[in-house]
Amino acid sequence: MAIVYIPTPLRQATGGRSKLTASGRTVKELLDGLERIYPGIRQQLCDETGEVRSFINVFVNGTEIRQLEGLLTPVQDADEVSIIPAMAGGLDEDNGGMREPGSGIRVRPDVATDP
Amino acid sequence: MLELSRDQAGALIKHAEEESPNECCGLLAGRNGRVERVYPGTNVDHSPYTYLMDPKEQLAAFKEMEAGGLDLVGIYHSHTHTAAYPSRTDVAKAFYPDALYVIVSLARRDAPDIRAFRVADGQIREESVIVR
Numbered sequence: 001m002a003i004v005y006i007p008t009p010l011r012q013a014t015g016g017r018s019k020l021t022a023s024g025r026t027v028k029e030l031l032d033g034l035e036r037i038y039p040g041i042r043q044q045l046c047d048e049t050g051e052v053r054s055f056i057n058v059f060v061n062g063t064e065i066r067q068l069e070g071l072l073t074p075v076q077d078a079d080e081v082s083i084i085p086a087m088a089g090g091l092d093e094d095n096g097g098m099r100e101p102g103s104g105i106r107v108r109p110d111v112a113t114d115p
Numbered sequence: 116m117l118e119l120s121r122d123q124a125g126a127l128i129k130h131a132e133e134e135s136p137n138e139c140c141g142l143l144a145g146r147n148g149r150v151e152r153v154y155p156g157t158n159v160d161h162s163p164y165t166y167l168m169d170p171k172e173q174l175a176a177f178k179e180m181e182a183g184g185l186d187l188v189g190i191y192h193s194h195t196h197t198a199a200y201p202s203r204t205d206v207a208k209a210f211y212p213d214a215l216y217v218i219v220s221l222a223r224r225d226a227p228d229i230r231a232f233r234v235a236d237g238q239i240r241e242e243s244v245i246v247r
Binding site: 005007008009018055057059062064082084085086087088089090091092 | 138140142156160162164165166167168170171173174177178181186187190192194197201202203204205208209210211212213214216
């Protein structure tokens with residue numbers, strides 16, 4: 001059984017559990033196994049074609065599976081599989097930022113300080 | 116609510132200034148909105164317009180946080196020329212509804228701004244930032 005680390009945004013699907021054990025010879029089999037126990041989790045991780053969504057990184061023993069064999073990356077007993085949604089963002093192409101409701105873009109002169 | 120020490124707030128602003136004109140990014144770990152540890156990250160986009168924290172650094176930080184019993188309190192990044200308010204792209208790419216999205220704005224170099232937002236289901240809700 002491999003150990004699977006589930007990040008906070010996906011713990012709703014696992015009843016709050018952050019670490020699971022799952023069996024499978026590949027990452028794909030392991031995700032299939034998780035889906036059987038926690039229906040709906042695969043849809044959060046994979047797109048309609050079955051590929052891992054672009055903003056999701058899956059690590060096997062610390063290496064992202066896109067640098068290995070993707071979903072066919074072999075998984076062995078006691079391997080550590082970590083599922084990590086990306087932390088990303090950026091400016092919009094049109095106006096470079098969203099207008100804050102009401103006041104337009106605002107820049108506050110200072111940070112709130114508690115004396 | 117996000118609670119930072121003066122040193123932590125200073126570290127965020129310093130990180131933003133050092134990476135400028137590119138955006139910086141990183142993680143804030145702690146408990147109940149109170150930051151105990153800042154994890155500066157590498158913006159692998161190396162861009163003034165976008166950020167993507169190095170996923171390997173993210174994994175390493177998460178493991179350390181798990182071992183130390185700390186939660187992911189916030190995810191920070193900088194806006195070098197615009198206000199500290201989430202862009203539509205920030206909202207579209209906000210995959211951590213439980214974390215605060217913290218934005219450091221350098222739009223006014225003499226008065227950097229730090230603001231925190233809860234971003235979930237496409238909705239933005241500002242939360243207070245306390246520096247003490």
